Amino acid sequence: MKLTEFDSNKKAVINAEDVVNKIEGCPETIVTCFSKKIINKAVEIYKPEVIGFVHNANGDIPFYKLNINGKRIGLIMSMVGAPAVVSQYEDLFVMGVKNILVFGTCGVLDKSIEDCSIIIPNKAVRDEGTSFHYAKSSDEIYVNSKALEKMIEYFNKRQIKYVSGKVWTTDGSYRETAKKVKKRKEENCICVDMECSAIAALAQFRNKDIGQFFYAADNLDSERWEPRSLISDVEDDMKTKILNIALELAEKLYL
Template structure:
């Protein structure tokens, strides 16, 4: 099968480091999210200064320098979906970033998980294609091997509810059928996203550190889908606080 043809050669025909030059004095630690509104509000709050740029064929993605609690960090918005997300992360790694705190929404497969509460994935089901180019074929991949304890300490200090468990990562956001949802729940998944397993595979392959967490959004654990706070404009203040939790964790990665 095609997805079992993993090639461990670290050099490809086209490599990001062939076309992207390292950025002098770029912070080694970065924070990134997927929500435009959350990103813009965080950028404004921290007075971000542009230092570099990458992008896709139809989108520019600026990279900013910010200072949080006296520590310089990079800040950029990630692309939604595993292939685009990984392409952007590969670019910023080539620029010199070594560690990333990445956060975004996920759908919950357990209605008991509260809206906007934190989910820390410790494993991901690989129901996407990108990860198979960065790690040998398998059904699952470990996630967030490092920094879980540090993040949980931050969450406890801020009295934030959280859940640790397995995520289902899928490219087919409109193909999450009831049968598939039930099967993934039987496999132990508590939520669903579109990037996590690919991000974990990339981090392992390129020997970088990425801590990837979610905040709960839409609920798939009902007879009918419930969007809850999935929209970027929903529960903005709660999402602002979540963004600051990511910044707090980034200070622990130094």
């Protein structure tokens, strides 16, 4: 099976440093999410400086520098899907980034988890392909290995409600069948996403600090799929609050 052919050699035939240049004055810490709407809101609020772009065939993604309490924090929109986001983060590391805090939506496998509530993953089921190029073959991988305790401490101190548990990371967003959902619930997964396990493997392989958390969206723990805020603007104010939480958390973790 090809997914068992992990090679620990840090050098590949093509590497990010072969196509990407370092950015002078690049913030070492960045906050990122997958929602263009949230990134646009951050740009509207903080009026950041554009310091570069991540280039790809779908278009150029602006890389911003914010000044938060006199400290430099980077901001960029993450690409959706494990292969895309891992390649993007590889580029960012070459540009000068050392620490990443990423947040995004997830589907819940436990209907008691409320819409837009915070989820901190501590483990991920590796049901995607990218992570197997960055870590030996296994069913699961630890998430937030460097940041977990400090993240939990922050949310407790700020009295922000959260749950922590295992996430199911999958490449097949339209292949989350009832049978698979049932099996993942039996494996104690509380949510599902498309990038977490691959990002965790990247962090481990490159020895980088990448903190990850989710805000809950659609519910798969019901007879029929419940989209909740995934496809609506009903919780936009809450999502702006989550953006500000992420910026504050990044400052506490890394600056």
